[in-house]
Amino acid sequence: MENIFSIKIADLVFKIKSKFDYVKEFCKDFLTDEPSDFFIETTLEELEQEQGLYSVKYPLKYLETTCVYRHIAQLLPLKNRVVMHGVALKYLDSGFLFIAPSGVGKTTHAKLWQEYLGEKVEIINGDKPILEFSDNGIILHSNPWCGKEGIYKKTTAKLKGICIVSRGENNICQVDFSDSLNSILVQIFMPTKEDVADKTLLLLEKLSSVKIYKLKCNISKNAFLTSYNALTGDKYEN
């Protein structure tokens, strides 16, 4: 049953030794033959620890996928990348990131963009996109870990704006990075190693280079118009 394979995520190659075939199947869109940057191997002990995080019992093969994700997320900051909980969306060539605690309606809001803009909108990742802090700006990357909705598209986009979503009457305003720090910090994957966590915080400071908005919205066309007009700087015409 043991599998050795490599996947390319956020332009980095991870060689994985897994106990179950399922992990390879789960990552099938990201398989590569390129030389690896990192090696990841899961242990039974880790899978048990992983189970301990959930109140529901999951099959070991599923737990192994989340375990591999955790390994990757712990390594990414070493290569100037972080995992953020949110929905990363690509519209034309621009990337936008919607963040909020689970259940607020990030995915629902992203789907409104798809409803009104059609194929011009792609959801890069619906739950855990990767942010790469490059000399060229901040790049949103996809990966197969995309939450219960299971939405991802193997593509990238340069991050143009972050939208902190909450429910309410439709309204949007731009906020300072330091005023949005709390909302951002709680959605970031914080590595357990001290030096890597420190690196993560260092990288986060670079988010001050993009526009950050606080969006209050319901589920309506007006909700879409509110975020679309502010984030793109365009006026939506149908």
Place this chain on the structure above:
Amino acid sequence: MKIKQGFIKRKIQDKYVVVATGEASKTYRNFIELNQTASVIWDEIKNGKTVDQIAELFVKEYLVTLDKATQDINKIVSVLIKEGIICE
């Protein structure tokens, strides 16, 4: 009095944040924001200073009485103890 292992402080723009790493991150999943004064207190605790020693330092450096300084430091220390970030 000392800061428990695994907690790190970092300045992000004009704010100071404390996050848990390693073993500490298993029980502490939140993060806290410190103001300038709390950040200085944090550094002094890290250097092994007691509340009294930090208060004396504050009296030397700021326009503050020993009583007021001690009171303010204790307020911040008690929050950090309550949060489980420092132990006595």
